[in-house]
Amino acid sequence: MTGNPSRRRGRPKGQLGIWASPDEDVVAEAPMKKPASRRRTYALCTPGMLAWARTSLGLSIQIAAQKLHLSDERLAAWESGAERPTIPQLRACAQVYKRPLAAFYMETPPRDFTVRNSDFRRLPGEVPEEYTPEMHVALRIAAYRREVALELDPDAEPVGLVGSATMDMSAEALATTGRAALAVTLVEQASWSELYAPLNGWKNAIERLGILVFHFTDVGVDEVRGFSFGEPLFPVIGLNGGDSIHGRVFTLIHELGHLYLGEGGSCDLGDFTRPVEEGGPAEVYCNRFAGAVLVPSGALLDDPAVRRADAHTEWSDDDLYRLSRRFRVSREVVLRRLLILGKADQEFYQTRRDEYLALPRRARDKKPAPIPRPIMIVRDAGKPFARMVLDAYHADAISAASVADYLGTQLKHLPAIEKRLAGHDVLTGSAP
Secondary structure (H helix, E strand, O other), X not given: OOOOOOOOOOOOOOOOOEEEEOOOOOOOOOOOOOOHHHOEEEEOOOHHHHHHHHHHOOOOHHHHHHHHOOOHHHHHHHHHOOOOOEHHHHHHHHHHHOOOHHHHHOOOOOOOOOOOHHHOEOXXXXXXXXXXXXXXXXXXXXHHHHHHHHXXXXXXXXXXXXXXXXXXXXXXXXXXXXXXHHOOOHHHHHOOOOOOHXXXXXXXXXXXXXXXXXXXXOOOOOOOOEEEEOXXXXXXXXXXXXXXXXHHHHHHHHHHHHHHOOOOOOOOOOOOOOOOOOOOOHHHHHHHHHHHHHOOHHHHHOOHHHHHOOOOOOOOHHHHHHHHHHHOOOHHHHXXXXXXXXXOOHHHHHHHHHHHHHOOHHHHOOOOOOOOHHHHHHHHHOXXXXXHHHHHHHOOOOOHXXXXXXXXXXXXXXXXXXXXXXXXXXXXXXXX
């Protein structure tokens, strides 16, 4: 090789724009000064994209530099364009920022889905000021999957329920409408005896309406329990896989309420029992909606013990457990419904609610057995999305590599995933 400082070393796929530099400390434009054995390859990436990738994940320059094992000054120099990273260093950035390597060579950032901090359902009293990087990734994956769905099915029909209601309608009345749309009978609901059956039963019903339901992981339940994207085409509900089964069931229906109101996201878990004033907070309305869908007032009031009760009744644990088993919900949800229907008072409800919230989260459910990887893949991506991807693959519309990318799995799991989608639903005991 001559000392030509601008000789190009080929252009790899993915618009990587790499130059081979003979110098250890300067970029490709510098003349050769050191032996070839000591050459480093510097990346002519876009400095602004390095800054965008970091900030889009919610990382400060100090935290990012620590993760990359760099000084703050060196990372700042990369982002300003004063210095350039080597190719291995850029790969490290891609890994930390959860971005493909090619993204750092784009001229401008792609459009990212953004959600306000108030748009999540959280545990009571938990209001983080900033999203964690894990939450940014969860939102990004959900938005990416929705974009993939739009590409794979460009003729999809809008989901009519999105934006079809306002808070002028009582939450109880909307719950009647919602339950009819879900087509889940009380007999079917009571038959869900396995641990995951209530969650999967409601999830299957919501997916049949054209809504994509995803699970996300690595995000603390104290940060986010769930979120939703209120778009008419492929609306999305995201559930935190670390939450309890009952918690996810309630979040799932709560987010459906947000979709009815035509808005994305779900807010902090406000007190379910607060009255909804005119123009009141949507999260309280959606909590009432969720409770009324899961425990319909007519069915609850038909119970002999409930009929005999009044606002001063102090419910035993046995009665609360019996009612929770009947509707396949938590005892807290039953208590909320009893309070709203005038069958318990605020003091009793608050005392018991505090007791339940003080329990370790996993103590509220039986400890689940380990779940095989293919089932986890279908859980996280949702059955409609997984079927869509595999149908496109079998129609030669996408490659095997795209299937692995869209579903986030190795190709070796595809046969088991297909069997899971085509066969018996082992978690609900019904057809998938």
